[in-house]
Structure formats: structure tokens, C-alpha cells
Amino acid sequence: MAAASLIMAPIGPTPRMPGHAPCRARCVVRGSLQGAVVNSRTEWLTSCAVLSSKVAAQVPHSTNGYVAPAAAPRGAVLDLVPTRGINGSASNLPQPLRIADLCPAPVHGSELRVAYQGVPGAYSEKAAGKAYPGCDAVPCDQFEVAFQAVENWITDRAVLPVENSLGGSIHRNYDLMLRHRLHIVGEVQLPVHHCLLALPGVRKEDITRVISHPQALAQCEHTITRMGLSVVREAFDDTAGAAEHVAAHGLRDTAAIASSRAAELYGMEVLADGIQDDCGNMTRFVMLAREPIVPRTDRPFKTSIVFAHGKEGTSVLFKVLSAFAFRDISLTKIESRPHRPIRPVEDANHGTSAKQFEYMFYVDFQASLADPRVQNALAEVQEFTSFLRVLGSYPMDMTPITHN
């Protein structure tokens, strides 16, 4: 266990943030409901509020790492600032903690609050329900906000997409996992079945524009072309948000790619069903928490790590991968992301100097951190690398997938 505890050490629990409310705090609703105080969870949900951040260094024209759409401002935006002390008093002075504030996050199921990116009807909301049946799914307007919601004790978990069988990795979430101190505690795979939605009475011939999440547009690219629609495609924050936008603005020349649940929620009609380019279209989501779970060996586990090449020496990537191969540990995924600083490379023979990208490597493998083979492999990997972090060791999603 020595290797594992050494590696896990820098990722301690996230402290409860002073000045932030525990889960059931009252919150200020901004936007069109500015100044209103949400008194109950029901009011919160019916206001269809979307958690919004004061994200430091936020890129103004980029959402989810994609080029921003010409999106309408959200109607109601929920800020993370509590209006009252944690005990409900009107004072801004720090209030003493009560027993209730110290209650651990509820275990699996009811009352667990789970952050997801998007609005109700988004696939991520469905993934949150699959991961934690009966949970309170809390919509967030950006991935970053979902991370902050967990870190600041607004929610107990976040469920976020990391890869899709057609579109590949959702890089933004890989970068955010590195920047934040949350732990992967599980994964869920969700079949993604897209529909083309329009306002009631609108025909396919009326449509000149299709809007959706960039991943959804990419997943339906060929089908939309094959349907012979002469449309421009525009990126939107999330699939259900695109449907909500068409409905809210009465856009009769615009269709949205979203789920059939989004159609029901926003009063849209399904013009075409199952428009994803592959009927096996699937997105993998990870569940994130403030604390890691205790790894076990009595069921299939996956472990996700990230490391940086960094140290001098050759064949680092080869050596790292060999550490797993020699121990018969199957890798399920490897992803590389550029990160700063870019390294200057001198060529002594030609007297030139060039700059080379440095990378973070994300690796998933099919074994538990409690397995001695994994602990030995990681101890070895630490020898070759300048940075190593275990993002989580968690049960694999083994539920049979049914595509409808």
C-alpha cells in the first residue's frame, strides 16, 4: 500500500468553503428573477434555474471548450452565493456549525444532489439518474460549475461526459479533472438516441437551421446530410437547451437535436427519430466526488491516472505502458493533452533550438488500486515521470446496454 498512499497523498478532501452554504442553502436567483429568494427545493426546480459560476479566467466566447453558439441568455441563473448564514439567520457573520451541517453526504439514492451540465432533458441529466437513481439532479450551465458545485458542497456529486463512441473524448472535462481536486468514484455508459425536434406544425422543408450541442451535431452529421436538409448547423450549450431555445423564441425555421424527453418538456414535435449516425451511439460519463471510494478487488474495477512525461530520459511513454503490460493489466484508454510550458529543445549538431509540446497523459486501466499489481506498476511509473496523480479507482459499469 506504500506506493498507493504516496500517490494519493496530495489529493486530500476538499474542505467546506467558509461562506458557502451547505446543500440546502437559500440562493439568490439572478437574471430575469433577480433579487428573488428561492425558499424551497420545489421553487428552485420550478424556476428551472441553472447553476451559474463566477468562474475565474472564464473564456468569454467559449462554452464546454467549443466555439460558442449564438445562444440567448438564460432566463433564470442561480448564483452560488447564499443570502443567509448557514443556520438560516439573516446575519452575514459566521454562524456556528450544527450537527446537521456535519452530516455526511447521503449514500446512494434519494436526496443525493448530483450536478450535471445542461438543462432538464439533457443526456447528462439522464446519466445522473442512471448513476444515482432517485437523486436530485441539479442543472449547471458549464462543466466548470458542476465541479465547483461539488467542491463548494452545493451538491454531493457531479456526473460529467468524458467520451462518446462517435465523437471521441470531451477534452474540456479531462482538463478540468486536472485543475480540480475531485475524485472519480464511478462510471456510467448511456446509449444516446437523438431526435430532430421542431415546433408543432413545422415541416422539414421549413427548416434552415439546426442547433445542438457540438457533440450531438457531430454524432448526427451524416444523417442530417442524407436527409437532404439544406441547413446551417450551429453549436449550443447542450441538446435540451437548444430545444428550450427554439420553443422559447418560437423559431419556426430552426430545429434542435435533442432527446425525446426534451421534446416532451419543451412542447416540441419529433420530426425524425434515431438520427445518430450509428445506432450503437454511446456516451461514457464519470461520477465525481470530494472523497475517493475505497478500492476493492471483489468486482471489476477501473483506475484512471494522469501523468506528465517531464523527467529527462527516453521512451518514457513506452516504459510507463510496459509497467502495465508486464503485469497483465489491460489498458482501456489513453488520451494525451498538451499542457504548458512548452519545452525548448536544443539541437547541438545544428546549433538550433526548437520548442516542443509537453503532454499530460490520461490512462484508464482495468484493475483496482487495491490490487498489488497496480500498486507495483504505479510505483514503477512514478520512477519515470515528473507528475503522477490517481484520478480514481472505481467499479466498472457492467450493466447490459439496450439501444432502443
Ligand SMILES: O=C(O)C(=O)C[C@]1(C(=O)O)C=C[C@@H](O)C=C1
Ligand atoms: O447536451 C447534452 O444533452 C449533454 O448531456 C452533453 C453531451 C456531451 O457533452 O457529449 C452528452 C451526451 C451526448 O453525447 C451529447 C452531448
